[in-house]
Amino acid sequence: MTSLTIPGRFELIRVGAGNRSTTDDRTFRRAVERGELVRVRRGVFIPASLWRGLLPLDRHRLAVAAAVDGAAAPIVSHRSAGALWGVWLVGDAPVDVDVLASPANGTRREGGFHRHASADREIEVADLEGMRVTSVLRTVVDLASALPFREGVAAVDWALAHGIERAALARLAMTLHSAGALKRAVAAIAFGDARSGSPGESVSRALISEMGFPPPELQTRFSDRLGLIGLTDFYWRRWLLIGEFDGMAKYRSEELRKGRTPAQVVTDEKRREDRLRATGPRVARWIWADLSPARLGPILLGAGLPRTA
Template sequence: MNLSADIARGGVIYSTDHARVGSDIRELTRAVERGELVKLRRGAYIPAALWEAADERTRHLWRAEAASHDARQELPFAGATAATIWGMWLHSHPEEVTFLDRWKGGGRSEPGVRRITAAAAGAGLRRIEGRLVTDVARTAIDVARAADFARAVGTLDWALWRRNPHRVSRERLAEELRKLPGTMRRRFVERAIVFASPLSDSYAESYTRALMFELGYELPELQVEFPHSTGVYAVDFCWRARRVIAEFDGFGKYLDPALNKGDPARTVLAEKLREDHLRGQGYAVIRLYWSDLMNPAALIAKLDAAGIPRGRR
């Protein structure tokens, strides 16, 4: 096989394919040393140029493909890997690939792989673009069981999200949780299911709302609509009695041509007009950023300055 052609073609490159036709697999190691390939796991590589250009989700999908290639049989993807395939909201995409397996050894059986065995026999399965995965409810519950509260809420919100064509009901999530043996984190996940909402429109909104709850703040209404001359503005968070609005401001809409239609200046202007209109309705507007979420003291300072009550600690 021609390694240069493989690199140019893209996709995961396997040493077994090269060995089968008598190619020197040591050339793959040398390509890693030259910076032409990135090693995903033993015997699996990806062109370095592709790796550098890829986002976390795409990198995790490559790892999943490589791990599945090595499996003794087809196993369903589960946990964060299934969530990645479904496109669920996640805080981050781990390096570890997760499978569902009836084998009761459990845990981490090989480098870069984790196997979930709890209630494996009764798990609902689906195929997404050829990949066998746990269904939405089981996937969301598995992710929530392994997460902290705010991250669990982010994924559960996606499972309920009103705009999600794969959405499930709150009752379906609770039913899936009851199928799992024991009481490990059951009450924690039950609490997150009750708190989850179909109204959050992004992981950032979900995570922010969960942090507000954990910090003891009065919770806002979600997606409150304010009519204007050409439509309505739906705001992320609104405390009507306090006359306060909070908006999570991600930078993607300014920097990503796919989101700003190639005209970031127009996006900035639209945001200014939106905020001017909301302030004109007598509301204070708080801008929240990822840095505020990663440093709760900054979030606390903004909410306190806006007069949002914090009665429960």
């Protein structure tokens, strides 16, 4: 959890303001135009061949490293700190680099930074590969206090699964945040569950609660005469309904495919679902595009799950 590898970090090309000339500017600009370099931020470039091979979050990690170099660098926070620590983040990678700012300067976006006003900038700050970053504990609390409930739950679920105590999150939240932010943080921290298997499962569980459906069991073990079928994402025992979030990563990731082709993964998933159905319950499945009340609600209602609130 505390290790950090930023692909391409040591290939960054920095053009210092003190020794940059018009010729240097023109040289780098032309290299960008030719597709040889990518401008990560002002005065910082990387070979395009490396950039093209990076995932969106790795590109953001690289942008963070490019932005906060130097002794006077700001403290990385919120989603940018979450990206560095590996916290579950929902949605697209951040555009700007999140950093802490003084209350006098206020919260604002400028120059590629999203500055978050904080009177407690030096509380829970860690050194990570030469960068000043809010600690894992504070990063999760800041995310839970600043993000919508579903996204905050994903961060808290990740923290609990990585051994951070709920009480520690709650204690820090009480010391750092305004009434509105505290309310958001407390709700996400109380709802968090270490058994969540992915950010999509976390968002699904939060949305299920928001829509008034009964809470599901998490990671229920199912077996048949052939042995273990697997652990299900969600199970409503009273209604004999299994819920499965399909994040699609298992089809794309070589690591998760474990040597199988995407077609073989699809076949294995179909067999697994057939075995689950054969034990008695119905199975409802959904994907990221279904994570809204307008889409997930009808899926669950159509599968026979009633709203109880």
